[in-house]
Amino acid sequence: MEQGSKSKVIIAGGGPAGCICAYFLQNNFDVTIIDKNSPLLTLLPTGGGKCNLAHAEFDFRELAKNYPRGEKFLYSVFSRFGTSETIEFFKNIGVETYIREDIRIFPTSNSAKEVREKILSVLKNVKFKKEEVLRINDGFTVVTDKGSHKADYVVIATGGHASFKLIELLNHKIIPPKPALTGLVTKEDFSKIAGVVVNDVLFTHKGISGPAIYRISSLKARDNLPYELCFDFLGEVDLQKALNSNPHKDIKNLLSDYVPKSFAEFILGGFNPKCHTIDGKTRDKICEKLKKFKVTVLDTVKDGEVVMAGGVDLNEVNPKTMESKIVPKIYFCGEVLNIDGFCGGFNLQNCWSTGYLAADAINSFFKSSLT
Numbered sequence: 001m002e003q004g005s006k007s008k009v010i011i012a013g014g015g016p017a018g019c020i021c022a023y024f025l026q027n028n029f030d031v032t033i034i035d036k037n038s039p040l041l042t043l044l045p046t047g048g049g050k051c052n053l054a055h056a057e058f059d060f061r062e063l064a065k066n067y068p069r070g071e072k073f074l075y076s077v078f079s080r081f082g083t084s085e086t087i088e089f090f091k092n093i094g095v096e097t098y099i100r101e102d103i104r105i106f107p108t109s110n111s112a113k114e115v116r117e118k119i120l121s122v123l124k125n126v127k128f129k130k131e132e133v134l135r136i137n138d139g140f141t142v143v144t145d146k147g148s149h150k151a152d153y154v155v156i157a158t159g160g161h162a163s164f165k166l167i168e169l170l171n172h173k174i175i176p177p178k179p180a181l182t183g184l185v186t187k188e189d190f191s192k193i194a195g196v197v198v199n200d201v202l203f204t205h206k207g208i209s210g211p212a213i214y215r216i217s218s219l220k221a222r223d224n225l226p227y228e229l230c231f232d233f234l235g236e237v238d239l240q241k242a243l244n245s246n247p248h249k250d251i252k253n254l255l256s257d258y259v260p261k262s263f264a265e266f267i268l269g270g271f272n273p274k275c276h277t278i279d280g281k282t283r284d285k286i287c288e289k290l291k292k293f294k295v296t297v298l299d300t301v302k303d304g305e306v307v308m309a310g311g312v313d314l315n316e317v318n319p320k321t322m323e324s325k326i327v328p329k330i331y332f333c334g335e336v337l338n339i340d341g342f343c344g345g346f347n348l349q350n351c352w353s354t355g356y357l358a359a360d361a362i363n364s365f366f367k368s369s370l371t
């Protein structure tokens, strides 16, 4: 480093994690974000364009419970930069937020576009380069498709969808990424009831989807395919009792009291006698079909995932600083880490928190250089 000049930080990836990291570094360092695309494009589709940027869970341990991968690692992260700090950060950059009934946090504008513009507008001291990072050589030289750039510190925030090659070249272990928060392709054909929702399960032409399935896809992201799921569509309903109490009702009409009519038709497949004429064995079968509705999951819906489960092995990252335990002065933040959460603002929260921590750790070098 030249006398008097600032140390250089290169951030590979200008998504939410890379950008918040740049924000907290820009006053102390010469910061460049290198992204193969325009920065923060990935923010635009979040929350259906409204940007569900966090979740109103203010207890850091409770917050961390929403991450099938990363829970323990996130304790110390969230204890330092959690939901309150996120709201505060957005307030400071001019983005007011509100808590929706389902305790998800959104910008008051309900606009991911506005959040993107606000964040970019406060990265005043950050340089941007539209290049693809290919390799990070010792020292550091960041090699891209268009040239190479020197850096004293490198932050890798390339997300969960990009190639992990450049990280593997640093001898880091990568947990192979698998799609999570996604619809599922099933062996059973549900196209006849596509669009029907039963207890939070949405049937589709390909299989099943909806909030409950997204959560299941996340919990089972690392399971081997195919796997079986079993749904109870009756809950507390005692169908045998209902059959006895409604002897003269058509079975389809009776079932329609508890599940959508089209689903009742699908289950019965044209069978529709009065309840009192149905023998015991058939009654048991109908109850079983609804109480233990089985599907075989063959795959996830292609390109349908919200997040990838997998990434940089957390055992090789310091949870207090986000620094690599393999290569000092290399940092990771955001979805590139083996961290993923449920729907509800948790994945962006991971970006804000780990992005801040990486910046804070690098800033401590600046502070110690002053003393």
Ligand SMILES: Cc1cc2nc3c(=O)[nH]c(=O)nc-3n(C[C@H](O)[C@H](O)[C@H](O)COP(=O)(O)OP(=O)(O)OC[C@H]3O[C@@H](n4cnc5c(N)ncnc54)[C@H](O)[C@@H]3O)c2cc1C
Pocket (backbone or CB within 6 Å): 012, 013, 014, 015, 016, 017, 018, 034, 035, 036, 037, 038, 039, 040, 041, 042, 043, 045, 046, 047, 048, 051, 052, 053, 054, 131, 132, 133, 134, 157, 158, 159, 160, 161, 162, 163, 166, 305, 306, 307, 333, 334, 335, 336, 344, 345, 346, 347, 348, 349, 351
């Ligand atoms: C449709 C959709 C809706 C979502 N909604 C929400 C939501 O409402 N709330 C929520 O919390 N989460 C949501 N998510 C998840 C959330 O968007 C991601 O978890 C988050 O964007 C990850 O941020 P990141 O900065 O880690 O990575 P990314 O956003 O993936 O950014 C990585 C950046 O790195 C760049 N890059 C990659 N490789 C290279 C390379 N080699 N060289 C240069 N640049 C590179 C990419 O171009 C990209 O700009 C949603 C995701 C999707 C797909």
